[in-house]
Amino acid sequence: MNWQGWAEIALTLGLPFLLGWPIGIFISRVWNRERTWLDPVMAPVERGFYAALGVRPDQSQTWTGYAAALLAFNAAGFVLLYGILRLQGFLPLNPQGFGALSEPLAFNTAVSFVTNTNWQAYSGETTLTHLSQMAGLTVQNFLSAATGATVAAALARAFAADRQTGLGNFWADLVRTTLWVLLPISIVVALLLAVLGVPQTLSASASAATVEGGEQTIPMFAAASQLAIKQLGINGGGVFGVNSAHPLEGPTPLANFIAAVSINVLGWAAFFAFGRTALAGRNLRAIAIAALVLLSAGAATLYWTETQAPPALVAAGAEAAVNMEGKEVRFGAPASAVWAAMTTGASNGSVNSMHASYMPLGGGVQMFFMQLGEILPGGIGTGVGFMLMMALLAVFVAGLMVGRTPEYLGKKIEAREVQYAMLAVLVLPLTILGFSAAAAVLPVALESLANPGPHGLSEILYAYTSASANNGSAFAGLAADTPWWNTTLGLAMLMGRFPGIVVMLAIAGALAAKPKLAPSAGALPTDNGLFIGLLIGVILILGGLQFFPALALGPIVEHFQALDALAGL
Amino acid sequence: MLALLRPALVSLGLFTLLLGLAYPLAITGVAQAAFPQQADGSLILRDGRVIGSALVGQAFTSPAYLQGRPSAVNYDATGSGASNLGPLNADLIAETLDRATAWRAETGSAEVPGDAVTASASGLDPHISPANAMAQAERVAAARGADISQVRAVIAAHVEGRTFGILGQPRVNVLQTNLALDDAFAPEQPDRP
Numbered sequence: 001m002n003w004q005g006w007a008e009i010a011l012t013l014g015l016p017f018l019l020g021w022p023i024g025i026f027i028s029r030v031w032n033r034e035r036t037w038l039d040p041v042m043a044p045v046e047r048g049f050y051a052a053l054g055v056r057p058d059q060s061q062t063w064t065g066y067a068a069a070l071l072a073f074n075a076a077g078f079v080l081l082y083g084i085l086r087l088q089g090f091l092p093l094n095p096q097g098f099g100a101l102s103e104p105l106a107f108n109t110a111v112s113f114v115t116n117t118n119w120q121a122y123s124g125e126t127t128l129t130h131l132s133q134m135a136g137l138t139v140q141n142f143l144s145a146a147t148g149a150t151v152a153a154a155l156a157r158a159f160a161a162d163r164q165t166g167l168g169n170f171w172a173d174l175v176r177t178t179l180w181v182l183l184p185i186s187i188v189v190a191l192l193l194a195v196l197g198v199p200q201t202l203s204a205s206a207s208a209a210t211v212e213g214g215e216q217t218i219p220m221f222a223a224a225s226q227l228a229i230k231q232l233g234i235n236g237g238g239v240f241g242v243n244s245a246h247p248l249e250g251p252t253p254l255a256n257f258i259a260a261v262s263i264n265v266l267g268w269a270a271f272f273a274f275g276r277t278a279l280a281g282r283n284l285r286a287i288a289i290a291a292l293v294l295l296s297a298g299a300a301t302l303y304w305t306e307t308q309a310p311p312a313l314v315a316a317g318a319e320a321a322v323n324m325e326g327k328e329v330r331f332g333a334p335a336s337a338v339w340a341a342m343t344t345g346a347s348n349g350s351v352n353s354m355h356a357s358y359m360p361l362g363g364g365v366q367m368f369f370m371q372l373g374e375i376l377p378g379g380i381g382t383g384v385g386f387m388l389m390m391a392l393l394a395v396f397v398a399g400l401m402v403g404r405t406p407e408y409l410g411k412k413i414e415a416r417e418v419q420y421a422m423l424a425v426l427v428l429p430l431t432i433l434g435f436s437a438a439a440a441v442l443p444v445a446l447e448s449l450a451n452p453g454p455h456g457l458s459e460i461l462y463a464y465t466s467a468s469a470n471n472g473s474a475f476a477g478l479a480a481d482t483p484w485w486n487t488t489l490g491l492a493m494l495m496g497r498f499p500g501i502v503v504m505l506a507i508a509g510a511l512a513a514k515p516k517l518a519p520s521a522g523a524l525p526t527d528n529g530l531f532i533g534l535l536i537g538v539i540l541i542l543g544g545l546q547f548f549p550a551l552a553l554g555p556i557v558e559h560f561q562a563l564d565a566l567a568g569l
Numbered sequence: 570m571l572a573l574l575r576p577a578l579v580s581l582g583l584f585t586l587l588l589g590l591a592y593p594l595a596i597t598g599v600a601q602a603a604f605p606q607q608a609d610g611s612l613i614l615r616d617g618r619v620i621g622s623a624l625v626g627q628a629f630t631s632p633a634y635l636q637g638r639p640s641a642v643n644y645d646a647t648g649s650g651a652s653n654l655g656p657l658n659a660d661l662i663a664e665t666l667d668r669a670t671a672w673r674a675e676t677g678s679a680e681v682p683g684d685a686v687t688a689s690a691s692g693l694d695p696h697i698s699p700a701n702a703m704a705q706a707e708r709v710a711a712a713r714g715a716d717i718s719q720v721r722a723v724i725a726a727h728v729e730g731r732t733f734g735i736l737g738q739p740r741v742n743v744l745q746t747n748l749a750l751d752d753a754f755a756p757e758q759p760d761r762p
Contacts, residue, residue, distance in 0.1 A: 007735045049583060053576040072573035076581050126648065135589035142588045143581075171576050178584065183592065190596045197624055200600035200608040205647075208612070208621045211747060212629060218622050218646045220610050225596040229588075242649040245690035247624040248610065253737025312662045316669035318681035319700075325661065325687040326651045329638070329696040332738035354651040354690045357661075455655035477653035561657055 001307050005334030009299050012257060012338045016264035017292055023185075023265065024272025030180040031153040031173060031277050033057075042179045049175045057175075060166025063509025066154055067502050069170035070147060074114055074498070077143060082110040084136040085128075093131035095204035101127065104486035111490040113137050115497035116144035116379055118230070118237030118349055118472035119489060121481040125219040125240050130202065137237060138226045142182050145233030145266075145380050149177040151501050152270050152381030155388060156277035158508035159409040162516040167508050181266070182233060189262055190228035196258070197251035198224040223248060231262035234379045236349030236472045244339070244352040245328055253330055256352060260339050263348045267377035270384045280409040282527040287387050288377065290535045291345075295376040298365050299341035305362035306333040311565045326354030337362075344369040345376030347383065349472025356451070356459070356475035360562055363475070364555030367462055370469040372543045373428055379470065385504045389421040391526070392507075394538040396421075398524050398531075407523045410516045417507050424503040429546040431468040431495045435488050436461050436550065444484045450477025454561070458554035463489060468496035613744070621744055626695040629747065632675070633712035635697065635705050635724070637743045638684055639668055642692035652688045678704040696740035699728045715754040723749050 029036050050057055061069065084091065085106040089099040101109060105121055112119045113136070124133065154167035194200040199220050208216045223239045227249060230237060240246040250256045268288060275284025306323045313320035322333045331339075336353035343350055344366040355366055369376060375387040392408060396418045399406035406413040439445035439460045449456040462475040467489040474480070480489065517523075525531060600608035611623045621627050628644040629636045637644070641652045654661035668686040673679065682701040702724045710717040727746040731737050 004731060004735045008737075011735065049580065052579050052583060054579075055576050069573055069576070072577045073580065076574075076577040080581055080585070123648065123650075134593045135585050138593060139581075139585050139589040143584060171580065174580070178588070183588070186592070187596065191599065194596065194600040194608055195604050197607050197611050199610045200597050201610070202597060203609075206610055206612055206619055206622070208619045208627070210621055210627045211634070211744070211751075212627075212631060214628060216621060216625070216627050216644070216646050218610060218612075218625055222593045222597050224600065224608075225593040240649055242651065242691045245651075246649050247626070247691055247693055247695050248622075251611070251624045253732045257732075257736050310656050312656065312665035313683055313686070315662050316665045316681065316686055318665070318669050318686050319683045322683055323656065324683045325656070325665075326653065326690045327687075328690050328694050329684050329698055329740045330694075330737050335737060352690070354653055356653040356655060357651065359656050450653055451655045451658055453657070455657065458655075475653065476651065477655075558655070558657060565657060 001303060005303060008334045009303060009338040012260050012342070013292070013296055013299060016261045017268050017288070019261070019265050020268025021272050024269035025276055027177070027181055027269055027273035028276035030176050031156070031273065036180060038180050038184065045179055046175055050171070053171055055169065055171040057169050057172035059169055061169055062165050063154070063167055063505045066167050066170045067505045070150060070501065071498065073170070073174070074147060077140060078110050078114045081113060081136050081140055082106050084132055085109055088129045088132045091129065091131050093134070094129040096129065098127060098129050104483045105481055108486035108490040111493050112472065113140035113235070113237065114144055115470050115493045116148060116233070116235055116347065116382070117467060117470040117493045117497070118235045119467055119474070119493065120237055120472070121486055123241030124238060130221065133226060133239065134222065138229060141226065141229040141233045141235045141237070142178055145182060145229070145235065146174050146177045148379045148381035149270065150174055150381065151504055152274050152384050153277065155385055155504055155508045156274045158512040159278035159280060159411060160516070161512040163514070164512050165509070167505070167512060182229065185232055186225070186228040189232060189258065190225045192258055193227055193255055194224035196255040198227060198255065199248055200224040227259065228262070230350060231259050231348065232266055234263065234267055234346050234348045236343065238350060244350045245354065247328070250331070250352050253335060256331060256335055256339070260342060263342050263346050263350070264377060266380045267346050267383050270380045271377060271387070274384045278409055283409055284384070286527045286532050287391055287535060290532045291376045291387060293532070294536060294539065295341060295345045298345060298369055298376070299338045301365050302337035302340050302362050303334055305359040305365070306337050308359055309566065310359065311562055311569065314566060314569050323357070323359055326357030328353065340366055341369065343473055344471060345374070347374035347379040347469060347471050349466060351473050354476060355462070355473060356477045360555045360558035363458055363462070364551055364559070366473070367458070367465050367551065367555065368543065368547065370465045370471045371428065371432065371547045372539055373425065374469050374471065375539070382501070386424065386500065389424050389504070390539050390542070391535060392417060392421045393425070393542070394531070394535045395524060395526065397538055398534055402524070404522060404524060407517060408526060410519065411511045411514050412517065416510055420503050420507045424500045425542065427495060427499050428468055431492050432461070432464045433550060435464045435492055439464070439488070442484070448479040448482055448485060450479070454554050454558040458558065461550055461554050464492055467492040470496050613748070623742065623745060624695055626693045627744060629743065631712070632708050634747045634750070635702055635709065635741070635743050638694050638697060639686065639688045640692040640694070641688045644693060646693055648692070650692045651690050676704050676708050680704065695742055695744060697743055699739050699741055702741040702746065709750065713750070713754045719753065720750070723753050
């Protein structure tokens with residue numbers, strides 16, 4: 001560990017938080033249909049969309065209407081993407097001549113990109129045509145992110161509302177978030193990445209006659225445009241198999257830094273946008289700070305684990321200051337560690353180092369971050385939404401302790417909201433632990449493991465955690481392109497995405513109908529350090545209680561095995 | 570339900586045209602016009618032929634060249650990949666030990682840099698650490714019949730530092746340094762095609 005490493009980590013964590021503030025205010029203006037400087041360009045396009053869709057953007061929907069539109073849009077997106085992946089062999093822009101994906105793989109991949117998970121059981125450069133990448137995956141990279149943002153917009157309006165039923169219009173939120181926010185920022189980031197060396201070409205590959213007389217075929221693609229929205233939309237699905245570790249996806253430390261900032265910037269912006277639209281800026285800043293504290297602690301822990309002596313290097317008598325297995329020289333420990341924290345805390349799932357080869361406790365931190373429900377800061381909209389569920393539970397717990405009726409952001413929190421919030425929180429352990437338990441005893445699942453012992457259990461646990469939390473990163477040793485894994489992971493992704501969204505919209509519906517209370521001296525303040533501490537405590541206790549037993553059998557026992565192995569060397 | 574069908578299908582169609590075709594094609598057009606070298610993958614040409622990409626590692630085995638890190642895919646760029654072995658995996662520990670033994674024999678260096686015996690994340694890592702490069706200088710100099718201080722000078726000129734002093738790690742690009750070595754010294758054996 002050195003000061004440059006700590007400085008790099010601090011800058012990579014801090015810059016997206018600071019940038020997220022003004023961008024969040026801009027997003028709030030977009031949600032609220034206020035004037036912005038992009039109106040002259042985007043407003044005509046927007047009007048064209050509404051005319052073609054046949055919707056009235058000012059027609060506010062009830063929570064059921066909003067949820068139905070969201071689900072219909074996502075179902076249609078799934079069908080289209082599944083169709084493209086199955087038919088890609090017959091479609092244009094296929095210079096490599098790739099054939100169709102198998103049914104389980106197409107199901108898994110379509111679910112994966114529609115749910116913003118971007119779990120990849122395939123390797124892009126050997127499987128997907130240009131058309132599948134662009135018209136299929138890039139489109140869902142935008143739309144799954146915009147879908148998440150609509151949930152936050154609806155929930156934020158519910159807190160601002162006073163005895164209303166409407167949550168806004170799903171189609172308007174979808175179109176406006178995409179046109180005003182995701183597309184313009186993606187254009188900027190795509191051009192930055194391209195100038196730094198990420199390929200942006202329609203040719204399939206370049207053939208090189210290498211210096212020593214060999215041949216090397218280097219795959220090419222319109223990568224920069226897809227990578228921009230892959231990170232900004234907190235999607236995480238790489239163009240190439242090894243994702244952002246690939247030297248064409250993360251060519252330089254600066255390109256890596258820009259990509260890392262992009263992973264978190266809109267997640268934080270969604271917190272600030274939520275705060276402005278919900279008329280609760282101070283409160284949302286408080287919960288954003290709670291998330292930043294946890295994220296920073298995880299990044300610091302990962303930097304520490306990856307600068308501990310790894311048994312293999314110690315046994316070989318090599319320099320053992322950094323666990324370089326599965327890491328790139330240009331990134332080293334700090335850029336890899338902070339990325340690992342950000343990608344697992346933010347439901348992104350792209351990797352610039354191989355998580356499977358992290359020290360045991362490092363892998364444990366990555367899993368724990370995902371198991372918290374992707375709230376640090378999570379995906380655009382869904383992150384702040386789940387964080388709000390945690391805040392409701394924290395307010396409820398505090399209410400029990402001090403005997404006050406819980407209130408949050410001017411809304412009374414009653415039994416129904418707390419029950420719904422618990423439902424949203426309990427989906428994750430049910431899916432993760434249920435599927436992991438089944439996979440741990442079924443031979444059809446165990447055939448895919450790459451490592452024996454507790455690390456094998458970690459592979460299983462990591463896979464279902466990543467899928468259920470809609471993260472998408474992997475302990476990549478697992479051979480996941482089998483019918484069992486494609487199907488169960490696909491189901492886990494669906495479970496982790498839509499029940500939670502519907503529950504959040506149901507809570508929004510219930511809250512919108514309640515009167516907006518004036519701040520009173522009797523209510524627990526939710527914008528100060530005490531509440532930040534309480535919220536962090538609730539998050540850690542909830543997450544810990546749910547997942548500690550499973551983690552104890554995987555990464556934690558492996559950590560003690562590692563200490564044992566080192567003592568014997 | 571039918572009332573939802575039209576906006577769902579029409580919006581998907583429009584978004585696919587805008588985000589799936591217009592957006593990537595527009596970025597491609599701008600990038601190809603403004604910075605084609607980067608947009609085409611930072612390819613390096615020698616005598617009109619592509620010999621590789623500055624960003625993508627390639628395999629070197631001759632003692633006259635700096636050698637890159639171990640690769641789980643043997644620098645086959647049509648794939649990419651890592652070992653994905655856990656830190657306690659017995660295969661990983663045995664393999665690392667073998668690599669260290671081979672390294673000591675080849676370079677004569679007692680110190681084994683960590684990056685020289687571990688597989689990279691991509692299998693295509695174009696860089697090695699400066700310590701790794703310097704430790705190979707003696708072997709390179711001997712194979713080329715060159716003066717070791719001159720070889721070290723070529724390597725030192727190719728050490729890239731941290732961006733802005735804090736981003737990334739100091740590193741040496743193996744392909745570019747090897748091309749510079751070829752320019753500076755004729756190789757002992759004619760192993761260039």
